[in-house]
Amino acid sequence: MDSQLQGDLPAVPTRNLKLVIAYEGTRYHGWQRQAPGTDTVQERLELAAGRVLGHPVKLNGAGRTDAGVHAAGQVANIATPNFSIPVVNFRKALNAKLPGDIAVLSANCVSPLFHASRSARAKTYRYRIYTATTPDVAAANWVYHYWHGLSAERMARAAWRLVGTHDFRGLAFAAEQRENTVRTILACSVCQAGREIHIFVTGTGFLYKMVRNLSGTLLEIGRGHWEEDRIDQILATRDRAYAGPTLPAGGLCMMSVDYPPELEKP
């Protein structure tokens, strides 16, 4: 085949691939790629995808989870000019090149307009608190262990007070620099799940460490240290000093990200 003919072949179209990803964050320095030599989930995925696709890959992730934070439904997208294999094979090939604590749960061709971070309408996180006295060693990296008595009911009632559009500066990282700290929480629920208490929170976006601070605040209310209206004080004063401690990263898991359905089609 001569070069003239090759030039006339129809170009393989650029594809935009949406990946749903699960990982245990314990041994990674968070999601986001950093300096070389720092082990991150994003870099592991980019290297694996690059090997499968045969070109350097840059991933857009929906959320930058911190070191030790897990994901059951992180989302990322890849634009690739070079996609000629069935997506199911792509997913399997990717998983074969990833360590066991990172898994691609699904891969789909989506709209060229889909962007994992900018297109996201809502994200859901879960915080797990393990409440039995004897530790569950198999879940040690996945739960915060607190066994001095917690009322899930009190926590659930307080959680409702967070729902809505509020200035969440009081629940942000103390050194938060952003001007705009108004966010919308769409749902916040607390349930007893056997020997654990789970906090589920869905929002359009979150400030740095907001979910862990919110969980620490609900814990203080659940153990009876504060009343439920503490939430209103934090929202009114916007003062981090009123909120509870930042709970450890390991209890937190990014559960899912919601997108407009029209962007999820090729």
Added chain:
Amino acid sequence: MDSQLQGDLPAVPTRNLKLVIAYEGTRYHGWQRQAPGTDTVQERLELAAGRVLGHPVKLNGAGRTDAGVHAAGQVANIATPNFSIPVVNFRKALNAKLPGDIAVLSANCVSPLFHASRSARAKTYRYRIYTATTPDVAAANWVYHYWHGLSAERMARAAWRLVGTHDFRGLAFAAEQRENTVRTILACSVCQAGREIHIFVTGTGFLYKMVRNLSGTLLEIGRGHWEEDRIDQILATRDRAYAGPTLPAGGLCMMSVDYPPELEKP
């Protein structure tokens, strides 16, 4: 109180404490204490118990699990001349001083004749094989991932052939030095547990790496590479070359240890 009177106080009797212990072995260099600076489960427990009891502690463990192997029911005993607190408080104090991936599930005063290793009548191990194609990231350290088709039924039928008193040299570590490689397997069962296959094996004692070699052999039979009578060949020839690969440590968990009931009483 003068020293004369102190000498007349009734001595606190020496107690023999039986501990049942769970741990995730991932980040430890196995159970057995080694050179200082090598992180082992035994050393962590001895240091924690020493701090609670106020004297240096030496633990006898029922089994020396390898690096990466877990336990749901490892057993150890401590002889202490200095035991004056309720055992339930001792257990809680110990857990408070242990990392989250090691937990003391129970502590009981037992017969002075009880020795965790020498008194053991039987030990049970479980090997977990995860068979779905997409990895389960939360279980990555606890399972061996094999997704190319396995028949639990074939494995179960082959497993029965291992039961009995046999020379298990063919399933031992290749460089096994012990003269006597005869052991008794009391039970060996294989079951499908959702997306996993579990191998349970109970025996009076096991050779080094025997359970992982036995699991690797059952896997070869389960995937159709060998027939079930391969087990008979391994037992007859005593040749390690006939057996399957040593499966990774992470899938293995020490489940329980059985003792004569009379030794379990104070």
